[in-house]
Amino acid sequence: MEKVIENVQKKFSLSEVTSAHGYFITCEKKDAVSLVTYLKNVEGFKHLVLITAVDWIKDNKFQLTYLLNNPQMKKELGVRTYIERSVWPEESVMDSAHHLWPAAKTYQRELHEMFGIDFPDSPEVNEPLILEYWDDIPPYRKDFDTKQYSEDTYFPREGRETDDPATYMKEMLYPFEGEKNV
Amino acid sequence: MFDYGEKNRELFPETKSDGTVDIDLSSGKFTKLWHGPNHPGITGNMSLELTLLGDEIMESKTHVGYLHRGFEKLMERRRFINNFPLVCRVCVPEPDFNEYCYAAALEELAGIEVPEKAQWIRTLILEMARLQSYLMWIGGQAGSFGMGMVGQWTLWARDRVLQMFEELTGGRIYHIFILPGGVRNNLTEGFKGRMLETLADVNSILDDVERVLFNNAVFKKRAVGIAVIHPEWVDEYGITGPNARAAGIPKDVRKDNPYVKYGELDFEPVTGTDSDIYTRARVRFDDCRMTTGLIRQILDRIPEKGEFKAKMPSMLHWKIPAGETYKKAECTRGEYGYYIVTDGSGYPARVNVRGPSYTHAVTLAEKMLVNTNLADVAGTLVSLHTYPPEVER
Numbered sequence: 236m237e238k239v240i241e242n243v244q245k246k247f248s249l250s251e252v253t254s255a256h257g258y259f260i261t262c263e264k265k266d267a268v269s270l271v272t273y274l275k276n277v278e279g280f281k282h283l284v285l286i287t288a289v290d291w292i293k294d295n296k297f298q299l300t301y302l303l304n305n306p307q308m309k310k311e312l313g314v315r316t317y318i319e320r321s322v323w324p325e326e327s328v329m330d331s332a333h334h335l336w337p338a339a340k341t342y343q344r345e346l347h348e349m350f351g352i353d354f355p356d357s358p359e360v361n362e363p364l365i366l367e368y369w370d371d372i373p374p375y376r377k378d379f380d381t382k383q384y385s386e387d388t389y390f391p392r393e394g395r396e397t398d399d400p401a402t403y404m405k406e407m408l409y410p411f412e413g414e415k416n417v
Numbered sequence: 418m419f420d421y422g423e424k425n426r427e428l429f430p431e432t433k434s435d436g437t438v439d440i441d442l443s444s445g446k447f448t449k450l451w452h453g454p455n456h457p458g459i460t461g462n463m464s465l466e467l468t469l470l471g472d473e474i475m476e477s478k479t480h481v482g483y484l485h486r487g488f489e490k491l492m493e494r495r496r497f498i499n500n501f502p503l504v505c506r507v508c509v510p511e512p513d514f515n516e517y518c519y520a521a522a523l524e525e526l527a528g529i530e531v532p533e534k535a536q537w538i539r540t541l542i543l544e545m546a547r548l549q550s551y552l553m554w555i556g557g558q559a560g561s562f563g564m565g566m567v568g569q570w571t572l573w574a575r576d577r578v579l580q581m582f583e584e585l586t587g588g589r590i591y592h593i594f595i596l597p598g599g600v601r602n603n604l605t606e607g608f609k610g611r612m613l614e615t616l617a618d619v620n621s622i623l624d625d626v627e628r629v630l631f632n633n634a635v636f637k638k639r640a641v642g643i644a645v646i647h648p649e650w651v652d653e654y655g656i657t658g659p660n661a662r663a664a665g666i667p668k669d670v671r672k673d674n675p676y677v678k679y680g681e682l683d684f685e686p687v688t689g690t691d692s693d694i695y696t697r698a699r700v701r702f703d704d705c706r707m708t709t710g711l712i713r714q715i716l717d718r719i720p721e722k723g724e725f726k727a728k729m730p731s732m733l734h735w736k737i738p739a740g741e742t743y744k745k746a747e748c749t750r751g752e753y754g755y756y757i758v759t760d761g762s763g764y765p766a767r768v769n770v771r772g773p774s775y776t777h778a779v780t781l782a783e784k785m786l787v788n789t790n791l792a793d794v795a796g797t798l799v800s801l802h803t804y805p806p807e808v809e810r
Contacts (some may be wrong), residue, residue, distance in 0.1 A: 256525050256742035281652035284743070287769040289758050302743055302756065302771075306652060309673040311743055337784070338655045338776040365482040365809045375490055382494075 236310055239278050246273065251315075259300075259313035267316040268330045271301050275335055280305045280312060286332070286342035288350045292377040295320045297327055297352060323351055323372045331357035349375035429470060438475055440468055447475065452794055454483045463778065463805035465798075469791060477786040479779045485809040492768045497523055497597070498732040500765070505591045507770055508807045510553055513546035514748040515770070516595040518755035521676070522744040523597045526759055527737045534723035535599030540678040541715045542585075542594055543746065544708050548619065549578040550749040551705035554802055558698050559630050561795040562639050567630055574622040577615045584608065599726035609716045616709050623706060631699065640695035644785055644797040648692070654784075655776040658751025660801060663700045664692040670747035682714050694793075694800040701749070701802070736763050750774060750802045772807025779808065 236258055243249065243260065247270050251261035262270050274280040280303035289298040301314040321327045326347075331354040333340040343354040344364045351373035354360050363369065372379045428446075430438045440447055453464035462483035468476040488507055492500045504519045505512035517539060524531060531539075552575040556568025579589045584605055586592040594601050630636055648664045650656060661668040669686035671679040687703040689696035729735075739761040745754035751773030758767040782801060786794060 253740075256740055259741060283655050284752070284754065285756060285769060285771045285775075287756060287767070289767040291766075298758075300741075300756065306668070313741070313743065336653065336655065338780045341775065341779045363482070365485045367482060374487065377493075379490075381487065381490060 236308065236312070239274075239312070242278065243270065243273070257311060257313065259315055261315040261317075264316050264318050264329070267299070267301070267314065268332050271303065271314055271332055272335060274303055274312065274314070278305070279307050282306055283336040283338055284311060286339060286346065288346050288352060288375075290320070290350065290375065290377045291317075292320070297350065299329060299346075299352070301332070318352070321351070323376070323378075326351045326353040328353050328355065331355065331360075333357045349373055351376065429473070430475070440475055442468075446470055450791070454480075461803075461805040463803070463808070465782070465786070465794065467786070467791070467794070472791045474786050474789055474791065474794070477783050479782055481779070481805050481809045484806050488810045489768050489770065492765055494764070496733065496763050497735055497737065497765065500768075501593050501596065502591075505593055506806075507810055508748075508753075508772065508804055509590070510550045510804065511546050511748050511753075512591050512593075513542050513595060514746050514753045515755075516593065517543060517677075518744045518746050518753060519757070519768075520595050520597045521746075522742050522755050522757040523737060525742050525744065526740045526757065527597070527735075529598050529727055529729070531599055532724040532727055534720050535725045535727070536677045537715060537719045538600045538604065538725060539595055540682075541712065541719065542592070542600070543677065544712050544715060545578055545582060547749050548705065548708045548712065549575045549582075551701060551708065552578065552619070552622075554701060554749065554799070555626060555630070555698075555705070557799045558701075558796070559626075559636070561799045562636055564630065564633070564636070567626055570622050570625060574619045577618050581608075581612055581615055584611070596726075598729045599724070601726075603725050604719065609719075612712065612716060616712060620706075620709055623702070623709075627702070631702070637695065639793070639796065640698065640800075641691075641693055643694050643793050644789060644800060646692045646781070646785070650781070650784075654781045656751070656781060657773050658747065658749070658802075659687075659697060659700045659704060660751065660777060660781075662686055662704075663689040663697040665690050668752075670745055670752055674745070676744075676746060678715070678718075681718075682711055684711055694796055697800045704749075734763070736761065737765075745771075748773065750777070750804070753807075770807065770810050772804070772810075774801075774803040774805070774807050777801045778803035778805065 240252055247262055247266050249260050249262055253259045282304040284302040284304050287300050291298060296317045297320050299316050299318060302311055304311050318327050318329055329352055331343060340358050343357045344360055346352045347354060347360050348364055348366055432438050448469040450467045450469055451464055452467055454462045464480045466478040466480060467474050488503050492503055504515040507515045552571040556571045559567035582592060583589050586594040646660060646664050648666060651661045651664055651666050657668055665688055667686045667688050672686050684707055687700050687707060689700045737759045739759055741758040743754055743756045745752050753773060754771035756769040757765055760766040
């Protein structure tokens with residue numbers, strides 16, 4: 236694996252290489268798809284495990300991770316890249332990798348829907364995969380508040396306001412027990 | 418006995434070089450049909466939007482979203498230990514693989530050593546989970562071709578395994594047994610004997626199923642040569658597990674990247690050659706038999722003494738150093754993985770679940786179902802062994 240990373244470093248500028256818990260390399264946004272293409276075609280990382288994003292809201296950027304697997308070496312290599320985090324309703328933009336793996340288009344559809352990262356030219360990328368008629372902030376962004384959403388969307392359930400179990404037991408449970416005995 | 422003759426292909430639209438066809442719905446030749454989400458042939462809450470010409474499928478589109486619970490998002494708002502009731506619910510029939518992957522990723526990031534005995538008990542739990550999931554799957558595969566009785570038998574056998582789970586963990590379906598640092602409890606007294614009895618029952622049911630299902634003329638007629646996965650699709654489409662092994666590619670995480678105690682067990686991944694529904698069923702069935710053998714090996718080798726849990730810090734104030742990792746395990750459908758990113762706080766920054774059905778149910782099914790018969794859709798989907806809950810989490 237060290238040799239693969241050496242080969243990659245000759246061709247692309249990597250800003251970070253970590254190997255503490257599995258191999259992960261970081262490259263620039265413009266290099267990401269060509270680096271992934273190189274790993275697939277030359278180094279034998281033919282199996283796309285997943286594409287996912289992490290929202291680093293404090294640094295105002297999205298981390299995109301392409302996790303690839305080499306079936307010969309039986310090892311994974313994660314390719315990370317950082318893209319600018321746009322303010323909703325503006326979308327962040329990234330190059331598409333659907334031409335390398337057919338499965339990539341599903342991952343990109345999900346990222347578009349859940350994080351608001353657009354992949355122009357990726358097929359069906361504007362079609363919703365999981366959510367339908369969603370017009371709020373993309374829900375996997377950190378500034379989407381699930382608690383606030385559920386409070387706004389659904390009515391509050393009764394019976395959740397009691398915070399004193401002893402009083403609750405006294406008022407509710409014992410009279411009920413008494414009624415049963417009568 | 419019956420001779421229907423060859424289909425007159427002139428009536429069908431021409432297939433273009435990229436495998437698609439021009440579909441003109443206004444011509445009146447095509448029918449749109451929604452297969453699911455409430456259809457016995459669909460393995461869960463998922464639907465296929467089929468475009469048919471006669472009874473042949475011209476185009477298929479997978480629609481998920483009927484079961485979205487937003488677990489990945491919810492996990493970011495909960496402490497690491499509070500997430501265990503969520504991870505086991507990501508995939509209903511196989512909760513233990515989720516628990517293992519999540520716990521193993523946290524252990525790796527926090528640098529926790531798991532005791533020897535806990536590793537063995539984890540291996541046992543994972544193999545028991547595989548056995549019960551396969552037993553349920555056999556019933557589904559037979560049922561999709563109209564043999565409901567096989568499912569009755571195997572569900573009885575699965576219930577025997579679930580009873581053993583109940584004895585060990587207190588729960589039948591969701592166990593929450595594998596926690597960071599080890600497992601929740603020791604083996605009960607006399608567990609080994611009762612498990613061996615259960616395995617004997619399961620094996621006798623498997624013998625019956627082999628006679629009834631795999632030597633059945635109807636099953637052979639409907640499964641041989643149908644829904645073939647070409648070996649070159651395996652890497653391209655990210656196919657893993659029995660679907661890849663039936664195509665002759667021995668992909669098995671247990672063998673390729675041994676985790677827990679699989680490195681010390683004696684087994685070879687089962688492979689097939691023809692890669693049709695019948696071969697996939699055969700591979701899964703033989704894998705199921707192999708699992709019963711593996712459980713016997715594990716029961717013989719679990720150490721009597723030893724800790725089943727490492728010493729852990731207080732779970733409610735547990736902070737994990739910043740980092741990221743990917744942990745995977747072989748479930749009955751293929752490679753199951755958890756990609757976890759931490760930022761040094763008491764909460765995960767991101768948890769991403771990689772379920773094998775993500776590629777099998779969406780991209781692969783959309784490709785495979787084209788030019789197959791409507792009656793084969795249920796059998797094909799069950800033979801891919803897809804579960805929508807892990808597509809949408």
